Amino acid sequence: GESVGLHLPTLSVQEGDNSIINCAYSNSASDYFIWYKQESGKGPQFIIDIRSNMDKRQGQRVTVLLNKTVKHLSLQIAATQPGDSAVYFCAEVIYNFNKFYFGSGTKLNVKP
Amino acid sequence: DAGVIQSPRHEVTEMGQEVTLRCKPISGHDYLFWYRQTMMRGLELLIYFNNNVPIDDSGMPEDRFSAKMPNASFSTLKIQPSEPRDSAVYFCASEMGRDRFLSPDTQYFGPGTRLTVL
Numbered sequence: 001g002e003s004v005g006l007h008l009p010t011l012s013v014q015e016g017d018n019s020i021i022n023c024a025y026s027n028s029a030s031d032y033f034i035w036y037k038q039e040s041g042k043g044p045q046f047i048i049d050i051r052s053n054m055d056k057r058q059g060q061r062v063t064v065l066l067n068k069t070v071k072h073l074s075l076q077i078a079a080t081q082p083g084d085s086a087v088y089f090c091a092e093v094i095y096n097f098n099k100f101y102f103g104s105g106t107k108l109n110v111k112p
Numbered sequence: 113d114a115g116v117i118q119s120p121r122h123e124v125t126e127m128g129q130e131v132t133l134r135c136k137p138i139s140g141h142d143y144l145f146w147y148r149q150t151m152m153r154g155l156e157l158l159i160y161f162n163n164n165v166p167i168d169d170s171g172m173p174e175d176r177f178s179a180k181m182p183n184a185s186f187s188t189l190k191i192q193p194s195e196p197r198d199s200a201v202y203f204c205a206s207e208m209g210r211d212r213f214l215s216p217d218t219q220y221f222g223p224g225t226r227l228t229v230l
Contacts, residue, residue, distance in 0.1 A: 043116075043203050043221030044155070089155060099168075100145075102155040 012109040019077040021106045023090035034091040035075045085110045116222035118204050124228045130192040133225045137206030146179055146189050147203040194229045201226050
């Protein structure tokens with residue numbers, strides 16, 4: 001069946017360094033992928049998305065890379081800040097089948 | 113806009129009791145989603161509505177769970193009877209959803225309801 005998973009459950013980085021959070025998916029029929037950020041006690045918050053026909057998309061301090069050959073997705077955060085500390089989820093969306101799949105999440109700890 | 117509003121924020125109940133969770137989506141959004149989040153299973157989609165009509169309820173765990181959306185500004189998720197394994201954080205999210213095949217839209221999540229069933 002379809003699944004979306006994360007390689008690293010916890011990632012610790014030094015403030016100012018770049019962070020890379022990875023995600024693997026199993027379904028090739030996805031329409032696009034989304035990265036969400038969830039802070040403690042709050043609901044997930046949209047960060048950035050990428051359509052399945054793209055390889056790269058950049059936002060403010062964030063870049064998402066999509067490698068369809070190996071079914072891998074990554075979120076890069078430049079100059080990580082303490083406010084970036086949160087759990088990050090990747091999600092896979094398949095519109096034709098009305099399906100949404102979320103990964104288990106990676107916790108990002110930013111050390112001052 | 114105040115964003116997606118959920119109530120209550122916390123609910124503690126005893127096994128066997130009925131629980132009703134409430135959600136007010138963002139005005140003008142056509143889609144409403146109910147999710148459940150646990151440490152063991154992560155974030156799971158339970159059901160979602162388009163223009164108040166349930167589209168996919170395949171994620172609803174069992175008949176004890178039911179969801180309604182009587183109008184565009186209100187939805188409920190009911191658990192009857194509740195069981196300890198239903199303990200989780202329940203999120204409601206809404207999405208504008210127009211032309212979603214052409215332009216992926218963002219789901220806006222509410223703050224969640226933390227449910228504890230004793």
